[in-house]
Amino acid sequence: MRFRRRNSQNGPKSVSDRYADLREEMVDAQIRRRGIKDKRVLEVMRKVPRHLFVDPDSVGEAYEDNAMPIQCGQTISQPYIVALMTELLELKTASKVLEIGTGCGYQTAVLAEIVEQVYTIEIIPELAESASKRFEEFGYRNIHKKHGNGYYGWEKYAPYDRIIVTAAPKELPNRLIKQLEEGGLMILPIGDYHQDLVRIRRTEHGIECKTVSGVRFVPMTGAPD
Numbered sequence: 001m002r003f004r005r006r007n008s009q010n011g012p013k014s015v016s017d018r019y020a021d022l023r024e025e026m027v028d029a030q031i032r033r034r035g036i037k038d039k040r041v042l043e044v045m046r047k048v049p050r051h052l053f054v055d056p057d058s059v060g061e062a063y064e065d066n067a068m069p070i071q072c073g074q075t076i077s078q079p080y081i082v083a084l085m086t087e088l089l090e091l092k093t094a095s096k097v098l099e100i101g102t103g104c105g106y107q108t109a110v111l112a113e114i115v116e117q118v119y120t121i122e123i124i125p126e127l128a129e130s131a132s133k134r135f136e137e138f139g140y141r142n143i144h145k146k147h148g149n150g151y152y153g154w155e156k157y158a159p160y161d162r163i164i165v166t167a168a169p170k171e172l173p174n175r176l177i178k179q180l181e182e183g184g185l186m187i188l189p190i191g192d193y194h195q196d197l198v199r200i201r202r203t204e205h206g207i208e209c210k211t212v213s214g215v216r217f218v219p220m221t222g223a224p225d
Contacts, residue, residue, distance in 0.1 A: 019051055022063040026050075030065045031083045038087045044113040045083050050076075053106040053134065067216075070104045072124050075218055077166065081197075082107050085187045088199050088212065089162045091115055096157075098179065100150035100188075101166035101220070105131035111164070112143050119144045119154050123222050149222035153179040160184060167220040168195045177207060189217040 023046050031045055051062035054076060058068055067075045077085075085107070089097070095115045102108055102122035108131065112118045120143060122128035128147040135143050146154060150165070151173050158179035165176070165188030172190060177200070180186050186200040197212040 019049060019063075020046075023047075023050070026063045026065075026079055030080050034080055034084075036080075036083045036087055040091070040114055041083050041087045041110075044086075044110050045079065048106065048109050048113060050079065050106060052138075053104045053109070070127075071130070072126055073218075074103055074124070074127060076104050076106050077217075081215065082110060084212070085164055085166075085197070086110055086114070088187050089164060089185055091162065095161045097162045097164065098154060098157075098160040098176075099164050099166065100153070100176070102131045102145065103127055103166060105134045107164070107166055108135070108143055109138065109140065112140050115142075115162075117142055117144070119146070119157050119160070121146045121148050121150045121154055123147070123149055150220065151175060151222050155179060162186070164188070165220070166217065168192075168215075168217040169220040172198075172200070177202065189215045192219075 027042055027045050032042060036042060051059045054062045054068055055070055061068060067078045070076050091114050093116060097111050097115055097118045099108055099118060099120040102120040108118055108120045122131060125147055132145050153176050159181035160179055161181055161184045163176055163180055163186040168189040168191055170192050180202045182202055182204055184202050188198060189195045190198050195215050195217060197215045199210045199212055201208045
């Protein structure tokens with residue numbers, strides 16, 4: 001996996017050192033202080049260069065405490081929300097993760113730094129293409145990419161231990177539940193104007209749902225059957 005933190009040398013800081021400092025501040029002020037405790041999540045959020053995933057004219061705001069617009073009217077999630085959803089997945093190194101909504105690829109990269117295999121789907125062709133180029137440039141070999149409708153998941157590689165959805169459907173997509181392994185977890189926002197972040201656990205008896213908090217995501221595009 002591509003990104004490694006660098007130790008600062010004496011003398012003027014390089015651009016990469018300054019961005020590393022901004023990530024450290026982001027993790028301390030926005031993420032750790034809000035209760036994120038998973039050491040792997042904190043370390044990855046310090047490592048992955050968020051400024052390389054935003055639009056060039058937004059680089060200066062990449063580590064601020066908010067979501068940001070990206071191309072095609074979509075967004076990159078607030079750093080805290082990325083960390084929270086990642087922690088709620090309770091990832092293991094061997095976890096097989098399906099991500100619905102690649103977007104710019106930032107959440108995908110965070111996942112790929114923790115687990116061995118990430119399968120990600122993006123319905124907007126321009127986003128799918130630009131994210132794919134980033135993954136290649138950054139040297140990821142454990143991200144499997146697809147341009148398609150996330151409502152249908154990716155049956156070819158199902159079942160998945162974990163599923164994360166980064167856009168909000170109006171109701172729970174049943175096709176995705178069917179692709180979640182028994183004992184697996186799914187994190188997603190659900191709703192229209194009022195949305196809740198929900199964690200789903202599939203059990204032998206059905207599904208268990210827990211509402212985590214109110215959120216605001218872009219709507220999930222593409223209509224189910």
